[in-house]
Amino acid sequence: MQIELLKLYAAGVPDEVLPEIKELIARFLLKKAREESGKIWLEKGYDQGTIDHWLRGE
Incomplete structure (x- = not known):
């Protein structure tokens, strides 16, 4: 995931888009944490x- 984020920076993603990302x-x-905790709960x-x-x- 870190590499993909670095690729975004290298691609020149505007700073105003970063909070959205x-x-x-x-x-x-x-979502993933809730799904996993739901499985454990059950x-x-x-x-x-x-x-x-x-x-x-x-």
Whole structure:
């Protein structure tokens, strides 16, 4: 990914576009993290009771 970002800079991407690219990357990584955490959540059989248990420190 770093190489691809360097290619963008080398291609002369305007500075005003960079925040947009940063936002796209952040959204992509957030989506992947949510998907992975959802899989783990299901695999482990977590539910609202699990969260309540964690919040109570039990």
